């Protein structure tokens with residue numbers, strides 16, 4: 001006998017857990033799958049979330065799961081979902097769990113380049129978002145790594161945190177930016193000690209002392225499940241959604257980093273909650289029709 005739920009949530013990060021909370025409060029049966037690879041795991045603290053500024057990321061998730069304990073209709077599975085098939089009742093997951101609706105809240109995976117030291121420093125001294133990290137290093141020696149499009153935007157934004165700002169283009173040609181020294185040579189490696197950045201070493205052998213850097217890695221959806229279900233993507237590679245999180249496939253919703261470039265915990269929670277409310281409404285419409 002297959003197990004049945006109203007909704008399956010793929011991903012138990014801020015988006016998925018917030019969706020679960022809203023659905024639980026709508027009295028829906030929910031199964032949350034999570035294989036525990038949160039995007040912000042490299043960072044010791046989660047910043048810029050009202051009332052939780054500075055909370056460790058795993059503690060934040062634990063607190064939401066604690067809230068969810070009150071709701072007996074929410075079940076957790078610490079497993080990766082690899083297979084979802086549409087059928088006449090909705091969707092079958094892994095050939096054994098039947099649901100009416102899907103919430104894709106699986107997030108994205110950052111793709112770091114093969115530069116020695118970057119994996120060790122990402123989330124510790126190399127950051128992607130100045131609202132998440134940066135204030136802690138106010139006025140220290142800062143750098144940004146990127147081409148023209150990135151530098152046009154970040155040269156404005158980062159000046160708010162430190163005037164001591166340089167640009168590493170890692171081989172790309174760019175314009176000049178007033179007050180910002182530009183290094184166009186490729187980066188050889190990062191010099192660091194105990195997760196603290198000391199300097200950037202260029203292939204020419206030049207060493208540029210810096211305390212922290214900003215860099216936006218490429219990213220990809222953390223699973224191909226939505227694409228297999230036929231969900232269309234934006235030019236940026238995220239799910240195309242309506243205002244309420246419905247993808248281009250009926251009954252398949254998305255929330256969190258997988259549907260926006262505005263990627264932060266507070267946005268993910270809001271999107272999860274909004275999608276949860278819409279899914280609840282649609283499930284109730286189905287039930288009331290019978």
Ligand SMILES: Cc1cc2nc3c(=O)[nH]c(=O)nc-3n(C[C@H](O)[C@H](O)[C@H](O)COP(=O)(O)OP(=O)(O)OC[C@H]3O[C@@H](n4cnc5c(N)ncnc54)[C@H](O)[C@@H]3O)c2cc1C
Nearest residue numbers: 011013014015035037039040047081107123256257264265
């Ligand atoms: C280094 C770093 C630091 C950051 N710091 C901050 C910060 O300080 N403040 C802030 O607001 N934002 C921060 N962010 C951004 C923040 O991490 C994301 O915006 C947020 O985590 C998005 O939540 P989400 O639920 O969409 O995805 P995630 O938090 O990535 O959660 C997705 C979950 O889905 C699971 N999953 C994926 N595929 C499957 C599958 N097939 N089956 C089951 N489970 C699956 C993953 O294992 C993961 O647990 C940071 C990001 C990075 C990279």
